[in-house]
Amino acid sequence: xxxxxxxxxxxxxxxxxxxxxxxxxxxxxxxxxxxxxxxxxxxxxxxxxxxxxxxxxxxxxxxxxxxxxxxxxxxxxxxxxxxxxxxxxxxxxxxxxxxxxxxxxxxxxxxxxxxxxxxxxxxxxxxxxxxxxxxxxxxxxxxxxxxxxxxxxxxxxxxxxxxxxxxxxxxxxxxxxxxxxxxxxxxxxxxxxxxxxxxxxxxxxxxxxxxxxxxxxxxxxxxxxxxxxxxxxxxxxxxxxxxxxxxxxxxxxxxxxxxxxxxxxxxxxxxxxxxxxxxxxxxxxxxxxxxxxxxxxxxxxxxxxxxxxxxxxxxxxxxxxxxxxxxxxxxxxxxxxxxxxxxxxxx
Amino acid sequence: xxxxxxxxxxxxxxxxxxxxxxxxxxxxxxxxxxxxxxxxxxxxxxxxxxxxxxxxxxxxxxxxxxxxxxxxxxxxxxxxxxxxxxxxxxxxxxxxxxxxxxxxxxxxxxxxxxxxxxxxxxxxxxxxxxxxxxxxxxxxxxxxxxxxxxxxxxxxxxxxxxxxxxxxxxxxxxxxxxxxxxxxxxxxxxxxxxxxxxxxxxxxxxxxxxxxxxxxxxxxxxxxxxxxxxxxxxxxxxxxxxxxxxxxxxxxxxxxxxxxxxxxxxxxxxxxxxxxxxxxxxxxxxxxxxxxxxxxxxxxxxxxxxxxxxxxxxxxxxxxxxxxxxxxxxxxxxxxxxxxxxxxxxxxxxxxxxxxxxxxxxxxxxxxxxxxxxxxxxxxxxxxxxxxxxxxxxxxxxxxxxxxxxxxxxxxxxxxxxxxxxxxxxxxxxxxxxxxxxxxxxxxxxxxxxxxxxxxxxxxxxxxxxxxxxxxxxxxxxxxxxxxxxxxxxxxxxxxxxxxxxxxxxxxxxxxxxxxxxxxxxxxxx
Numbered sequence: 125x126x127x128x129x130x131x132x133x134x135x136x137x138x139x140x141x142x143x144x145x146x147x148x149x150x151x152x153x154x155x156x157x158x159x160x161x162x163x164x165x166x167x168x169x170x171x172x173x174x175x176x177x178x179x180x181x182x183x184x185x186x187x188x189x190x191x192x193x194x195x196x197x198x199x200x201x202x203x204x205x206x207x208x209x210x211x212x213x214x215x216x217x218x219x220x221x222x223x224x225x226x227x228x229x230x231x232x233x234x235x236x237x238x239x240x241x242x243x244x245x246x247x248x249x250x251x252x253x254x255x256x257x258x259x260x261x262x263x264x265x266x267x268x269x270x271x272x273x274x275x276x277x278x279x280x281x282x283x284x285x286x287x288x289x290x291x292x293x294x295x296x297x298x299x300x301x302x303x304x305x306x307x308x309x310x311x312x313x314x315x316x317x318x319x320x321x322x323x324x325x326x327x328x329x330x331x332x333x334x335x336x337x338x339x340x341x342x343x344x345x346x347x348x349x350x351x352x353x354x355x356x357x358x359x360x361x362x363x364x365x366x367x368x369x370x371x372x373x374x375x376x377x378x379x380x381x382x383x384x385x386x387x388x389x390x391x392x393x394x395x396x397x398x399x400x401x402x403x404x405x406x407x408x409x410x411x412x413x414x415x416x417x418x419x420x421x422x423x424x425x426x427x428x429x430x431x432x433x434x435x436x437x438x439x440x441x442x443x444x445x446x447x448x449x450x451x452x453x454x455x456x457x458x459x460x461x462x463x464x465x466x467x468x469x470x471x
Numbered sequence: 472x473x474x475x476x477x478x479x480x481x482x483x484x485x486x487x488x489x490x491x492x493x494x495x496x497x498x499x500x501x502x503x504x505x506x507x508x509x510x511x512x513x514x515x516x517x518x519x520x521x522x523x524x525x526x527x528x529x530x531x532x533x534x535x536x537x538x539x540x541x542x543x544x545x546x547x548x549x550x551x552x553x554x555x556x557x558x559x560x561x562x563x564x565x566x567x568x569x570x571x572x573x574x575x576x577x578x579x580x581x582x583x584x585x586x587x588x589x590x591x592x593x594x595x596x597x598x599x600x601x602x603x604x605x606x607x608x609x610x611x612x613x614x615x616x617x618x619x620x621x622x623x624x625x626x627x628x629x630x631x632x633x634x635x636x637x638x639x640x641x642x643x644x645x646x647x648x649x650x651x652x653x654x655x656x657x658x659x660x661x662x663x664x665x666x667x668x669x670x671x672x673x674x675x676x677x678x679x680x681x682x683x684x685x686x687x688x689x690x691x692x693x694x695x696x697x698x699x700x701x702x703x704x705x706x707x708x709x710x711x712x713x714x715x716x717x718x719x720x721x722x723x724x725x726x727x728x729x730x731x732x733x734x735x736x737x738x739x740x741x742x743x744x745x746x747x748x749x750x751x752x753x754x755x756x757x758x759x760x761x762x763x764x765x766x767x768x769x770x771x772x773x774x775x776x777x778x779x780x781x782x783x784x785x786x787x788x789x790x791x792x793x794x795x796x797x798x799x800x801x802x803x804x805x806x807x808x809x810x811x812x813x814x815x816x817x818x819x820x821x822x823x824x825x826x827x828x829x830x831x832x833x834x835x836x837x838x839x840x841x842x843x844x845x846x847x848x849x850x851x852x853x854x855x856x857x858x859x860x861x862x863x864x865x866x867x868x869x870x871x872x873x874x875x876x877x878x879x880x881x882x883x884x885x886x887x888x889x890x891x892x893x894x895x896x897x898x899x900x901x902x903x904x905x906x907x908x909x910x911x912x913x914x915x916x917x918x919x920x921x922x923x924x925x926x927x928x929x930x931x932x933x934x935x936x937x938x939x940x941x942x943x944x945x946x947x948x949x950x951x952x953x954x955x956x957x958x959x960x961x962x963x964x965x966x967x968x969x970x971x972x973x974x975x976x977x978x979x980x981x982x983x984x985x986x987x988x989x990x991x992x993x994x995x996x997x
Contacts, residue, residue, distance in 0.1 A: 338858045339851050346837045346848065355796055356826070356834040357849035358817035 132411045139409070139453035140423070143446045150445065154438045161434050168433020169426050175433060177305055177315025181387065182399075182425035183418075184317075185210070187324040188379025189403025190410055190417040191331050192245075192372045196263075197412045198335055199368035200348035205252060205267030206376040207400025208274035209245035213377020214384040215278050216244030218391030221384070224299035233300025237385055238323075238378060245377015246370040248274055253369025257362035263369065275394070282393045293392035301389045302381075318386030325418070327375060332414040344368055376400060405451045423450075482544065483508040483640050483671040484529065489538035491524055498524035499535070500695040504673075506640075506688075508543075511662060511672045513682040513703070516692035517715050517921030519891045522675045523565075525692070526642045530562040531555035542640070561638030563629045565645050571618035575611050575628050576600050579635050603631055608661050622649040622783055630661075640671045647681060651781040651985045652949065652978055659685050677715070677922070679708040680950070691715055716922050744808065745769035746823075746941035747793075747910045752802035754785070754792040762788035764965035765802070770910065770941040775932065777956030778945045778967070780985055785965035786945045787829060790914050793943070794826045795819045796834075807909045820849055823909030827899055827916050829945070835899040836887045843869035843883035846902050876901035877927070893924030904931055911935060911942045917951060929955060949978060949985075963987050 148158040169175045189206040196203035203209075220240040224233060248270055255261040286294045305317040335341040346354040347364040355361050383395045406424055410416030427447055431440030484506040491499040499521045506512045516522050527533045529540065531552035540548045542558055555561075569578050576597035585592040597613040604611050609627040617625060626646060633641060647655045662672055662685060676682060682689060683703060691699040691714040699714040747770040754763035763785045770776045780786060791797035793804055795816040804812045806824050814822075828834040836845050846869050847854050854861050854868070869883035878890075878897045887895055896916070903911065913932065917925040932955055936942055946952050952959055959976040960967045961984040968990030971980065983989035 337860060337862075339855050339860055340858065342844070342851055342860055346840065349839050350833065350837050352830075352833040353835065353837045353848065356794070356816070356828055357837075357851070358815065358820055360815070 132413065132416065135454050136409055136411070136416075136420075139450045142453045143449045146449050147442065147446050150442050151438055154442075156437050161437050164434045164437060165430035169429050173309070173311035174313070174315045175429060177312040177317035178429045179422070179425045180305070180321055181316035181318070181382065182428055183421045184321045184324045184382045184386075185379050185396075185399045186402060186406050186421035186424055187328060187418055188382070189376050189400050190406030190421050191327055191414060192249075192374075192376035192379070193403045193407035194410065194412040194414065194417050195331060195335070195344075195368060195375060196372040197407060198348045199344045199364060200351060201253075201256070201263045201365060201368055201372070203249065203252070203267055203369065203372045204264055204404065205248060205270050205274075205373070205400070206403040207396050207398070208267075208271040209248045209373040209376035210379050210396045210400045211278055211394075212248045212274055212380075213241035213245035213374075214380025214395060215281070215391050216377070217241040217381055218294055218297060218384050221297035221299055222295060224297075226298040228299050230300045230302060234302075237300065237381055241377045241379075241381050241384075242374035243377070244380070246374040249373020249376070250366060250370035252373075253366030256369065257366045263365075271400075279393050282391070286391075287393075288390075291392075292394075293388070293390045296390045297384070298389075300385075302386045304386065316387040318382070320382040320386040323378065323381065327378065328414040328418050331375070335414070340367075376403070402447075405447065409450060409454050481507050483542065484673070485539075485541040486525065486529060487539045487541075489525060489528055489540070490536045491521075491528055491533055492536055497695055499528070499538075501697070502538075502692060502695060503697045504690045505700075506671060506673055508671050509666060509669045510687040511666055511674060511685055513686035513689045514673055514675045514692065515677060515679070515682055515689060515711060515715060517677060517923070518893060518919050519921065520692040520715070521695040522692055523644055524695075526562060526644065526673065526675060529555070530560055530642060532562075556636050556638070559637050559639040560642070561633035561636060561640070562642040563626070563633055563644065563646065565648065567625050567629050569617045569625060569628060569632075571616070573617060574613065575615055575617060575620075576613035578617055578628060579613070579632050583636070599635070600631065603635055607631065607634060608664055622781070623651070623654040626650070626658075639669075640673070641665065642673045642675070644675045645677075646674070647676070647678065648947065649782055652982045653986050654781075655681075678950075679711055682711060683708060693717060712922060743772050745771045745805075746807055747943060748803075748805040748808075749793070750803045750805075752789070752792060752804065753800045754788045754797055755800055756788050761800075762965055763792065766962075766965075766967050767802075768960060768967060768970065770943050772909075772939045772941050773936055774958070775936050775942040775944050775956045776970075777952035777959045778943065778962050779949050779952045779959055779981055780947075780962035782947050784962045786914070786962055788965075789962070790826075790829065790912055790943075790945060793912055794824070794828070816849070817852070823907065824912070825903035825906070825908035825910065826912040827903050827914060829914035829918070831895055831899050836895060838888040839886055841884050842873070842878065842887055842890070842898055845887045845898050846872050846883075846905075848902065850902070850906065872898075872901040872905045875905060876931075891921075893920035896920045896924065896928065900928055900931060904935060909940060911940055912945075913942060914945045915947060916944070917946075917948070925951075949981065952976075953978075961985055961990070963990065 151158045151161045169179050189210055192206045192209065193203055217237050217240045220236060224236065252263050252266040252270055255266050256263045282292055282294070288295060302319045306312040306315060335345060343354060343359045344364055346357060347359060347361050351361050384391050402424060406417055406420045410420035424447060427443045431443035434440065482505055484504060486502065486504045489499045489502045502521055502525045504514065504525065514522050514526065524533065528535045531550050531554055534549040539546070542560060547554065547558065570581065576593055579600045580596040585595050600611070600613040609631050611624060611627050611631060617628065620628065626649065646658060650658065665672060674686060686703045689701040689703055689706065689711065690697055691701065691711060693715060701711065749769065750767050752763055752766045753761065756762035766789060768776065778786060788797060792799045795814060799812055803810060806819060806822050809822055811819050811822060832838065837848060843865050847865050851860065854865050866883055872878070873881045873883060876897045878894050878901060887898060890898065900916070916932065917928050920928070932942060944952065944955055953976060957973055958970055959973060959981065960970040961981055963984060964987060968984045
């Protein structure tokens, strides 16, 4: 158990250290003092309520998209489509929200929103899953193509029909919008963090429970590890594939609530802004474990917000570079670190 | 004229006190071997004894952690594969390393392509292949595509390829596992010819019959160490087996037909209605070609029906169709008098069909799942509380089965990957035989497991027969088929070409059927 934990965490720690070294070098190359930049980064993120709120907001979306990708990977499927599933979830939730009468209590509307957002994401993910199960179409290809199709379609709906003149977003939703963190604690004023954060934590817990404690989760992981053995064990592998893709899409879709229901209270074209794609990195760095996904989402959210905080000293793109370094380092170091661990265990 | 006289040392190979670990696994811990030039040397030991590791160290694939290596009297410790090939040490692996889409000649020159004015000179490679094929007696046709070759032919290409690169020390890793008896005889003929030309051969094997038949000297390994060196003429199979296992073992070959008769089921059981009935079954392979071509047979309670045959004659597809993993194109399958022809795997399991799959790594186990989880694979719907898996019951089940089937180490939480081959197979056996079942499909049940585990698994199969189960045994090991079966069928070209009672089944009778020389439409009956 201890060895397994080490094996899971060590590559990430090593990756972060590598990123720190690369970060130092980049900061020095701009003639700045790394210590000062990191201090500013900390102050701009965890150091004040606004920054922390922004980090938590970004963490929320990334947790959902990270979980989505992780569930897919656990089933042996590489879902590249979280970006469009996130958008579709937010879009369907907004459509439903615009038709709901105002004044309904949040407790009543929240389940409706959850179902709508999940259905929107699941529909997009499910299409890729069914194409895989029935026609053998590779999910990487179909989810990439679905990104183009779905995002273009949503853009068309907004531009053609739903936009408020002069913008790219819908009318505001009045029914059951969720409170922001600043409504609870005034210090968070101005930050986007909202109660969908709690949904993200709940989703991570439920995903863990589903994957590791239920029969369907057992069958899903077996399919991902060894489809031949799962099939031998009486598992309908095709059904697992399309269900896993639908679940993956549903998780990404619910992530859309963070923006639509928690932050802006309307749907805006391209609100995802790459959070779906970053979910791939979150899942990989989080080692496809729900807890790891939450932690990885925090790290990536901090880097993303931190980039904004230090922009006055160094270009914020430095942190895009560092994100890429972390991803590459984790992806490359996983088998490497495992080998090192084996060697030290033998000695 | 012997080559040995021309050199200061008659030893082709001397490995001394080799240690090699892979993480916690100490594959070699003080292994030594001395091979005289111009002999056939058998390296024997149970699975996991470290034979292949030692030979991979010799062929440069692994660097030893410590120890000393000499080839032809020259110190070569820790050399590379390129060095080894250059010095004439070549290894033919258990799993072929050929490119299926290329021809034999193209495969032969792969890695050291002959060129003529900048272009690859396939014609010359083909000429040289044909020449080498003639001098060695290893018959191959250079222009054929590797994907069209039988397993036996592919192996000949592997051996030729090694010789083509100038190997004078040839290491063969379990070469007979994929061959029919006539092909094995042919291989022995070729190896003896090579010995006469002064070449040195190391044969890795755990089949004692082969050791006695072909080798001059024997090195026995156990648990990573060299435990004995024997001269073949001075020893017996029993003595070798004792050295391999470290205790007395009952060899499968020692079971005689009379003993089989004694352990046979009561007539009443064998006369009862069959538990597995297969009629006119036709099954396609993955490419859509007919793999099983109209097979009809039945297995009665208290009976083991053995299907012998060279691998790749439709056995895999037949078993997959019976287990529900592959669709039958036509024909019917009845399990316990219920038509299951188009039923899914799970329903067949619920009717009492158990299945030991031929490939435990691809099918039989989820290697990254724990032993406890693997012990419920396929039965997971019986270990639930609502949608939740009942972890306590899964653990309790694991404790019971580990105890009953002597799975080591006895840690239910350990990943199946960490177990030895024999214990992995015991996990599969425990899961499939440790529950209520009527019919057992046992495919290669002892492949790659050690002698002790073979003994154990064979005993369990006999127990199950005694308990009135119907067992279909498919094995590439004719000895195993003969040791266990009440009736023996031979599968060739997708058909059961013969079914005979055990008493009439001998290697001589079955051999021609296994190669297609007998029993085929148009072939002369043997």
